[in-house]
Amino acid sequence: MIMYLLMALTAAVVSYAGTWGARVAGNKLRLYRPIRSRDMHSALISKLGGLGIFAGFFVALVVASNSFFVKDIFRHNDGPWGILAGAVVIVAVGVADDILDIRWWIKLLGQAAAAFIVAIWGVRMSVVPFIPEPIFLESEVVQIVLTAGLIVTTMNAVNFIDGLDGLAAGVAIIGGGAFFLTAYWVHRNNPSTDNSDLATLLMAILVGSCIGFLPHNWFPAKIFMGDSGAMLIGLLMASAGVVATGQIGSGLYDRANGIPTIVPILLPFAVLSLPLLDLGMAVVRRTARGQSPWSADRGHLHHKLVDLGYSHRAAVVMLYVWTCILAFGGVAFAVFPWQIVLIVVIAAALIMAVVTAWPYIHRTNRDSAS
Template sequence: MHTIPTPRMGGLGMLIGFAVATVFASRLPFLSGLFNGNYQMWVILAGGIMISLLGMADDLWDLDWMLKLAGQLLISVFVAWGGLQIISLPLGGSLITASPSLSMAITAFLIVASINAVNFVDGLDGLAAGIVAIGGIAFAAYSYIIARSSPSYASLATLIDVMMVGICVGFLLHNWHPAKLFMGDSGSMLLGYLITCASIVMTGRLDPASIHASIYLPVFMPILLPILVLFLPVLDMCLAIVRRLAKGQSPMHPDRMHLHHRMLKIGHSVRGAVLILWGWAALIAFGSLTILFFKAQHVAVGMPIAVVVLTIATMYPYLRHRIPEIQAENLTLESARKNAQHATVKSQSAVGESRDSIGSQAADSMTDSPADSRDSQAGEVQDPAADK
């Protein structure tokens, strides 16, 4: 959507920021216990470096989509093999322990899906970074609530969320419209990877023996958490894949039919479209958390009101331009209908006058014919007499 050449290696800066923050956190006394004897955070950092390098290669050389997808899958399997797995699954109102192979498969699928979802939605200045930051704040809030039940409030999931939100906010300073820097695939893939890693760390290891499932399942389910927070990117990704496959194109074939493109098409500015999409992301991301802080009755009233407000804001430019057009079209149609009715009346009147003229001529003809016939017959009778 940009009109001038813009650097697109912002993802490299985001990766460096995350790596420096990780090393710094490992030296803090409050958080050092998360790193002692636990290599999970270092595995996540290694996976982040690899996924960013893959994105940089795609930015530089435009990799084939199948090659890029294969690289994403391999990195996801590596991270799952390194210990980042969804151990517990919600099923039948309780939490059950999944087999290692199933855990690795589900983990890899979620990581790859989230990576591509954020990559697909990265089409406007500040959109992807803002949506991921909103999701990270929602994750951090919930992971902090869970961490309060432990002796130490230190939580690896909260740490990842805070660092991820930090690199998003820092990047937004350079990416707000008009952007001076793009994150590229190296940044969008890194954000999709990190937000899923944080959700898996936070929800993938709920102990079925020590935590009653009824406390957590009504709020959200570990398998659906990345989809809830990344609902807009995931929806956009699914629509794009279906749309492209229906046209016989590659699922990664670029087009301008994404949700953010449609927002611009109906009349939103770039900043307006980004802010409204942020609002939808916040509504969906925090929707499952509001039940923890407010009564269910208040949530049941507040959520529909927020949906109505955002819907009006989303459709306002379209309605502002479309309603006058509809009114003008209605006036044109009404005028055409009246003209057609007037023409029909005139045509019927002309037809009636023509019929009256034909009828009068026929009547005159019928009146004159008998007399002429009688005169002719009388002449014929008199002629013989005249001859005599």
């Protein structure tokens, strides 16, 4: 645990300094994008914060490869470097979009390129969790395509939810923290395996990088993470999920209570349930209007909360709470009996649903009374 925390601290310090440097450079060079009608800010702000997050990830990964305990992850394993190569590509694509506003299909091609780099040279999905038995994928082509598809989907999910100051970084910290604790717990409690784990390391570094970035991005934001930061977070989260999924046949998750065969694939979807929900709703909404699924609008979850009457900060905190319920509720299946977890999560979600809708309920009652 100590080494993982040290890697997270390294990522946080470097990310904080790197984001500060990107902020200064962006302001000095006036690398701004015009304010759009759907934007929630009113001042020109640089969107190069993803460079700071990447700096934290890069330095911490290199340090980890030469550090006690966690360096065993890199022994005879090209996975971390394949993920780093994909990260370099997606950050480059994101920066180009943040500065030049490239066409959506060009950005999608860049996402696919980064995802395929990870799937070919980094990590890939070899098992599809299923009940009663997992499905093992023999075809490398199928493994690569499924992995790339998962990575692209996750990158867009995180990118879609990045609409309020501190939102995407906070969701990544909460979701990544839940993922980290579960992956660490599973390895720590299995005496037959090396306790070092790539998924746990990736989540420690990701959480640290986002912690270092968040002070610059908290409302009112001084810099945005932009597409480069949001897509990097999605790539790292999906890659960690692929690593966890590949461990189904190893016996690592046999000690998990409840539904062990689906716990690994449940992790990334649980911690990213809110962004994935927002992504799905956006695709359905835009397709129904005859628009491209990648076209922008002002119909995301965070926009709806602000329209309900929540302040900027209140809307962000509200989505933080929802992320806690869904993320920690999802990973609780690896620790507690699923029946108990299900009851607690449903109860918490119902209470939170009433709290979230309270401004609308209050306004409706007030209008009815008048």
